[in-house]
Amino acid sequence: MRAMQQSETQGAAPAPLLDVRDLRVTFDTPHGLVRAVGGVSWTLSPGETLGIIGESGSGKSVGLEAIMGLIKTPPGHVSGQVMFDRRDVLTMPERDRRQLRGEKIAMIFQDAMSALNPSLTVGTQIAEVYRLRRKCSHADAERKAIELMDRVKIPSAKTRIGNYPHEFSGGMCQRVMIATALALNPQILIADEPTTALDVTVQRQIMTLLAELQREDGMALVLITHDLGLVAETVDRAMVMYAGRLVESAPVSALFEVPSHPYTRGLIRSMPRIDGASGKLHAIGGTPPAAGRMPKGCAFHPRCEMRVERCGIERPNLRPVGKNRAAACHLAEEIPHV
């Protein structure tokens, strides 16, 4: 991983905005210690769009929640380093950390409908943190809320400001969430499957909106998703997670062209294609391992089409496999094109 970072610095990349080093998240459960995230390292540059891909339970959301400080400890336990502005987010006092949330790093969630408080008006929720942090009057907060609602293109913001979340559609709720996140001009926006609960057409509107806002404010976007199509269209760089670990990291075009990990290859091949020759959908056999029962060696090897004997014995580390890319596979160089 160090090697990969070095190779990135050599490529004259700007200083990272967020530097995640060996992040681990475990949970104490009645069935013993469960490892949700097992040591991931990555960086985020200013203005960059990073996609984190993985199945449910691969640790993609948990890792970001840990960075935001949303993991309840105990039963959770978070270790590693998350450097932001030359300070380790994980060890700073809770006060400073809360200051960081919203102000520097904001997050939007999968199901906006349930991520909004049902008994507060959207206006109150959008401007809540703005009012608390900027210590402004209710009238100023309301003006700010209207301005933000206009920015995320909620029609007739002036009249809708007093409405409750149940009076909005799913897509409009997600716009409200985005407006809430933008209130303090954060430098990083974490979007945890922002479009999963939405109709396809609304999905596109939301993603277009996010891209627009990102262009205007120059904020970095971390997009957590299992939608490869979305990744292909929107992100600069993609990271693939499997069983709590990073298995591949690459610029998105390279990733889709020549995956360096059999799991990535499997995911890409499982996408329905309009030019698919056979008309049959490809699937990766088997299921991901339960967090408590990791196989020895490479976590993916029981499901891997290319496994060799070594895969069941020795866990492959994430290693550079070309310009700006890294993969955790013994056979990374030999993965065939999709």
Added chain:
Amino acid sequence: MPYLLRRFIQSFILLFFLISFVFVVGRIIGDPALIMLGTSASETALDQLRENLGLNQPIWQQYLVFLSDLTQGDFGVSFRYGFSMMPSDALRSEGTPVLPIVLSRLPATFMLAGTSLVFAFSLAVVLGCLAAMHPRSWIDNLVNVISLASVSLVQFWLGLILIIIFSVHMGILPTGGFGTWQHLILPALTLAARPLGRISQVVRSAMLDELSKPYISAARAKGVPEWRVVFVHALKNASIPIVTITGDELSQLLTGAMLVETVFAWPGVGLLLIDSLGRRDLPMVQAGICVVAALVIFVNLAVDFAYTVLNPRIQMDNRGGRA
């Protein structure tokens, strides 16, 4: 029809049935004249009382008279209240109307029940929230023990124990009576025990429920301070079950006050009712029950009204669907 108007009409019908029930019970427990004058009364005295009270008329006619009197706020007269003489003397005197007497006792009961409720409610909300913020911690266990103990304690026993501790042994509070704020403390504490326990349990479970919902994570993620997450975001949504149980407990308080008022000689409606039962003062008992029942119904109506304020989704009826 708007939700609240519907509830108002329902409450009115309920009150009507309750009053009718009180009338019927007053007649089937025995001959009211016999109850009032006692078994030693002479037959002529009984006849005269029946004549005076209209008890010799057919029952349906008595019922109509009872109802029409009620509409004028007339619950009848008491032949006991303010008379220290023999019951039979009552026949020669003008009785005292019972309703003003019952109403004059209300402020004392309100003061007692109100103090208990305010104390129990605020402490219960704080305890329940603390427990929900730290589930399975020592504080959660402590709250659990407090709420279980205070629900299980029998009120009159608790009252007597408090009297023994604070009045007899320590001598810092009066054993009973009415007048200063010191008189209020022990009965209010006694009466607050049960609602404290029950409300804090409901607060805990409702808050646990709310605190695990996604909007709580979202509020934390946008940097809302933890006290605000708990006491504004979660508590507002947990308020529906909390208000329900509080309304319920307030109804219980009004009836529970009867025992506590008796133990502490607190001159409220409860003490009046118990005394009147002992004195076999039927009109007074009827008026007392009706007034307490009307209060309970009113409290329930107020709780329903509170719902519409607390939960914007209930107003759907009147506002017509999503905008």
